[in-house]
Amino acid sequence: MLLRLAAERATGALLRDRGTLYLVDGQVVHAESPAAPGIDVLLTAAGRLRSDSWQGALREAGADGRVGRHLVDSGRLSGGELEICHLGALFDAAFFALAPSSGPARFRYGVAHWIGAVRPVPAETVQRETLRRRALLDRLWAHPETDTAPVVPATRRPGARASPRQRAVLELADGTRTPGDIARALGRPAFHTLVDVRRLAAAGLVETPATAAPPEPPPEVVRVMEMSADPDVALLRRLRDALEATL
Structure with missing residues (x-):
């Protein structure tokens, strides 16, 4: 459906079970998913933008769909900073929005996102990157249940090492937080956190959720x-x- 809309040069919002993709002239200009931290979280948690500055931009330019442009014009962000963070948020949310689903997909023509146009991405590029990321996760640790279950730390194995990024994940692995929760707490893209969690699981540093006992x-x-x-x-x-x- 995404590729068909791209061929039609459609403008609007593609709604799926796990997220929404926004298109302008058939290109993807933004994506959102409950499973992924939004661009606001990525900017504010990293300390690049204060929360009150973000809220001010929403109030002043949200109705006109120019929040991104307003952040640059007001000097709060450089154009390059906004573009990099926006692309990270777009591909992160698109990964979840385009996940296999049994629910119907709907397209609402003419719907625009308040962030405005930052850097449109061809639909084919978004789809290709989503498939690449899915294949990467399967290669790392072929247990998708790890992505949504609470992260449970395991007894450290002799010789097993974690990178600084992974140690930050381990510090929040308390048996109640899911990878998505950890991503929001760290202000990181959710997909990057899934990669860390699957690598930690493969190294035996976190536990894969136990399967249900046989009846x-x-x-x-x-x-x-x-x-x-x-x-x-x-x-x-x-x-x-x-x-x-x-x-």
Whole structure:
């Protein structure tokens, strides 16, 4: 759907389960997702912009969709700083917004975002980068449940080392914070935090969430299993039949 909208040079908002992409003339100009810190968090948590300066820009230029331009014109940010941070936020949110989903996608024509145009990105580039990031995570640690579960620190293995970035993640891994929570606390893109968490999991420094315990076998299966300590062909057939009956 994104590529079709790009071919149509559509302008508006593509709404999906896990986020929204904003298009102008078929190019992606912004993205938002509940799973990713917004550009405001990335700017203010890093100390590059005070929270009151951000709120002031929203009040003065939000209605006109010129918040980005206002931040540059007022001297609060340089054009390069805004562009780099905006692209980071865009690709971060797009990764989650374009994740496989069973929900329907909707497009609202004409809807614009208050940040305004900073640097449009071709839809093909956004899609390609999203797929590259998904493949990278799978190569690092092929357990996607790690991305959404609370990060649980593990007993440090002898010889296992964490980089300074990863140590900052470990300091917040208290068994209650998810990778998204940690990303917001650190003011970092969520995808970068997922990379850190999966690398830590691969090194044995955080635990992959335990899978659910297998269900207890139904009574009829238990009875069949208890009939004999020396299984024979007839017993195995009855066990097979009992198991198939429960599926």
